[in-house]
Amino acid sequence: MEKRIPITVAEAVKKVMEAAGAGTKETIHIDQAYGRRLAEDVVAKHPVPPFNRSPYDGFAIRARDSETASRDHPLTFRVIGEIGAGEVFSGEVKEREAVRIMTGAQVPESCDAVVMFELTAEHSDGPAQYITIKRPFMPGDHISFAGEDTPEGKVLVSKGEYINPGVMALLATFGYSTVEVAEKPVIGVFATGSELLDVHEELQPGKIRNSNAHMILAQIERAGAAPLYFGKLPDQFDLCLSAIQEALQKVDLLITTGGVSVGDFDLLPDIYKEIGAEVLFNKVAMRPGSVTTVAETNNKVLFGLSGNPSACYVGFELFVRPVILHQSFSEKPHLKKVKAELAGDFLKPNPFTRFIRSSLRIEDGVLQADPSGFNKSNAVAVLAYTDALTMLPGGTRGFQKGDQVDVLLLDSPEGSEWPWE
């Protein structure tokens, strides 16, 4: 029987990242950009606001004309025009003159304050319009000055970042009608296992439905890549080999689930040999997922993930996700690591690093990681409530409720640069 030598999670991740090729970019219309990753910096192409603008509906005046206004001595201004949003007032505003101005409109050059409607009283005398004000205003009052939000040329969001609704607003503000984004890496998936039924098939003795494929296709989407499912690998060596060779032409990364155990019926090691793929590792000092195998051929990484659902899930997030994010230009391709309080006991030590599927909650501002149900590595149901992996280092000690532990977040568009020791 083959003897496998486990390497640490950090070593394994390092090897995978070294084997990962670079990403490619594409130019898309802004309407398609939400949820993608930037392949260029978003730069302020003009100051924001681009001009001195009024944040309220009101009247633009010269502040110095209001100096002596008071409750007892209100001052009257003549209204000489009005500016709708998007309009420009080209005349000059002189002493004791005012221009009616709408929210968002450009403040006339000769004015340096805006008086809100609520602070004025209006009256007219024939065609002539007037306002009175009962307090003085300072230069700059109620004006949003050009550039006060953002100066021109500033990098606002960096290449590799996730495009959220706020980033969409910035792209639109600065005229990015097309956006350079990371092309979604195409991730192929094969299932292996003669025990696997398709989702529409009736259950049969000894068999189970193939849940891993559906799960991992969703994980691929969550990581921002494009999944491509090839179905089940054939059991025969030649058919299996040609299926993998054909698939490799169409994908950036290839995942197989199942068939990586130390067993008799596993064709993958021989297939790796046949296609000249270098096996980077075939055992990792972790639970679940210790039998994860990763190989490389022609700058394409082949992931042999366990057929066990939880091991498959964890293996994807630790090893495949960072490659996808790296190929999407992210500088922080790994799961975001934070500290949390353990909400359950894990008293039995384990020589391997454990990744406990957990659900997070925040109690009085403190993050707690709750192991989702009992934690056998074949527990399918708990994955539905998993939004984090609690990382318990291997060794001779157990862990108990209240211990501070490291936690990897699964739903965050943010990431970590290198969460491993």
Add this chain to the structure above:
Amino acid sequence: MEKRIPITVAEAVKKVMEAAGAGTKETIHIDQAYGRRLAEDVVAKHPVPPFNRSPYDGFAIRARDSETASRDHPLTFRVIGEIGAGEVFSGEVKEREAVRIMTGAQVPESCDAVVMFELTAEHSDGPAQYITIKRPFMPGDHISFAGEDTPEGKVLVSKGEYINPGVMALLATFGYSTVEVAEKPVIGVFATGSELLDVHEELQPGKIRNSNAHMILAQIERAGAAPLYFGKLPDQFDLCLSAIQEALQKVDLLITTGGVSVGDFDLLPDIYKEIGAEVLFNKVAMRPGSVTTVAETNNKVLFGLSGNPSACYVGFELFVRPVILHQSFSEKPHLKKVKAELAGDFLKPNPFTRFIRSSLRIEDGVLQADPSGFNKSNAVAVLAYTDALTMLPGGTRGFQKGDQVDVLLLDSPEGSEWPWE
């Protein structure tokens, strides 16, 4: 000038929720289900595992036959067959017999323990195969028993929940080849404001590009609905009226951004009157977004959000998102509310409830809400880093760094039932 009476955020949200119609459901293929919301419970249609299965590669035996095995007195078992994953062993396993079994395969009925490969030594004598073992095994050793993960009939995930990769695994496991999900509500968007340029247009004096529309279309997608952008509303009353009437035929909810200020050029109040829409409120005691207007006609809600980007953003998340989630069968349609430590000072009190755009970080397990940049309500850039709204209640007190405050999470697929007092 019209006088508006502000109502509290809680009252405003309550009015909106009362006006919101029910959602509808549709049946889709499992391949399309990731990221949708369930319109049915996910039920365990069989126990998991469905049979007693082997979690390892090894040999199935009768535990009682190993009772006397020890290092000094190893016992020999005859290997009488093998079971690949998905196969069933139909023979009977008798005294000192073993069956080779692969990970995931069904344990023969006459066996009650599995011995891992690593704990056996194999030898053969002609065609006959044998193993020796050096320790006793107990009944149940290394068997995953039928139903130990999940009993049949258990509700695993409830209607209204978000379909994440773990839920996908469950759907596949239980044969949901089609899934009932919430139909995505269609949310129409109109922009108003003659100062608005399209994203591809050159900047002009007094004008700005329309960033709100792109932002809010992304917010609609993030909330799980289908955005439908109708462009800019015409400035003329008749054209504006017919545009809104036509749009209402195509959408479940209608949003307009801009044109809700207490100003001269706003056509919307008259349009609401003309189409017989009841105005639920037109001022809310909040910052930003106090001029938010919501009206209802024929079970459709019309949202008049501020043209100010931050007010528009906040107004969407507080008022539109819960309607979308409610129509997606979520029992917790509001933004998830948690406690966090304030990471900056807000010493100046404000009579209105404030929603401060913030970015979250976790320091040593403690959630901190960091106000993203300086907080003028027209700051576009900060929205890119916003993943939470810090809620500062209105009143006579200010807030300082370190205070525990309420925070609404923007990126969480989870929600709150009713986060308001």
